[in-house]
Each structure stands twice: as structure tokens, then as C-alpha cells.
Amino acid sequence: DAGVTQSPTHLIKTRGQQVTLRCSPKSGHDTVSWYQQALGQGPQFIFQYYEEEERQRGNFPDRFSGHQFPNYSSELNVNALLLGDSALYLCASSWHSISYEQYFGPGTRLTVT
Amino acid sequence: ILNVEQSPQSLHVQEGDSTNFTCSFPSSNFYALHWYRWETAKSPEALFVMTLNGDEKKKGRISATLNTKEGYSYLYIKGSQPEDSATYLCAPGSGSSGSARQLTFGSGTQLTVLP
Numbered sequence: 590d591a592g593v594t595q596s597p598t599h600l601i602k603t604r605g606q607q608v609t610l611r612c613s614p615k616s617g618h619d620t621v622s623w624y625q626q627a628l629g630q631g632p633q634f635i636f637q638y639y640e641e642e643e644r645q646r647g648n649f650p651d652r653f654s655g656h657q658f659p660n661y662s663s664e665l666n667v668n669a670l671l672l673g674d675s676a677l678y679l680c681a682s683s684w685h686s687i688s689y690e691q692y693f694g695p696g697t698r699l700t701v702t
Numbered sequence: 703i704l705n706v707e708q709s710p711q712s713l714h715v716q717e718g719d720s721t722n723f724t725c726s727f728p729s730s731n732f733y734a735l736h737w738y739r740w741e742t743a744k745s746p747e748a749l750f751v752m753t754l755n756g757d758e759k760k761k762g763r764i765s766a767t768l769n770t771k772e773g774y775s776y777l778y779i780k781g782s783q784p785e786d787s788a789t790y791l792c793a794p795g796s797g798s799s800g801s802a803r804q805l806t807f808g809s810g811t812q813l814t815v816l817p
Contacts, residue, residue: 693738
């Protein structure tokens, strides 16, 4: 059983560009949450998707948007990249009806130059 | 927005030592407290989820306790081994009923176990 997978592993972008990160949840999970981890900090909640809709959102600007597909996989899009968007982006999946456990992927390291 | 504090920020211990870390969080609007272990270049691994005041969980040499009334949790490692070296994160979950709640993470405690 594959766990949570994310792609790509690393990428480098320049300021002003747009980026798309991808996440496939653990088998049987229907809810995907995205987190940003900046250097020296704990992961910060960006938003959560369930039934292809954004259900909860953290304190992130509208430049951060997402999507969930019918197969429960998800994308995180960031527009107009800033240097401060450089971070590790983590995806976590869970089962809607059992809300306690969240399983994390290995993350995508984004560097904005 | 929850303010989650973890202490110490980092810790070096000798193999065989026992150690413990603290996580403190606001006790209002609380539903569960998660502990994760995060090794470099790997995914954060769930250790425990605790929901009730007085909960105690154990997994091998690692155990955790929860006090929801005063808003803290302790993680204990007995007889530390080099493979225990990792960052330990706590995350209270909050929010109203509904789907999986958002987690608010502390900055973590970075543990290094020296052989």
C-alpha cells in the first residue's frame, strides 16, 4: 500500500512565476491538507480539500489555491511567487469520517530565486 | 490561531539516557493532540493521537501524556538510541465539528542521540 506521495521532490522557480505541486493521498483516504514549512518553523496549515472543495483555509493569501480531483489527488498552485514562498510543502491525507489521523508525504522543496 | 510552544528547541543526549519534551497549547477549542516524529528527508511519522484529559499512550520506549485542562503534553523516551534522533513535533487540532481539523504545529524539539 503506497503511502502519501508528492511530486516533484524539488524545484526551483524565479520570482513572479507560478508553480503547481501534486499530491496523491494514501489509499482509502478522501481528504487532503496542505502545509508549508519554512526554515526553523513547524508546518503551517494552508488549506484542506474534501469532495473536491476547499473546506478550511489557514492564513495564506489568495495566491495560494488548490484543487482536488475525483480520484482524491490534489494540486497546490502558487501564483506570483515571492522569495518568501521558498519552503517545504507537505501534503497530508486522512479519511473524512475518522478525523484524527493525518498521514504526511515527504514534501516538495520549493526554492524561489 | 493557536500558540503552540515546544521545549526544549534542541537536545543532545547520550545513548541510553532517558529524556522528555514539553508541548504547551491553549486548552480552549481543543479536540486532539498529535505527536509526530520527523527524520531528515523522510515523511513526518505519526506517533500518538490523544484526546482525553489524562490520556497516556505508549509505543515501545516512547510514551506521552496529556493534560487538556492546563494545556500541556509530555513526550518521554526511555533509553534513547541513535535511531531516535529526529525532530519531534506536537500539533493540537482545533476547530468546529466537521472534517479532519487543521493541525497547528509547534516548532519542534530536535533530538540528537550520541552513540
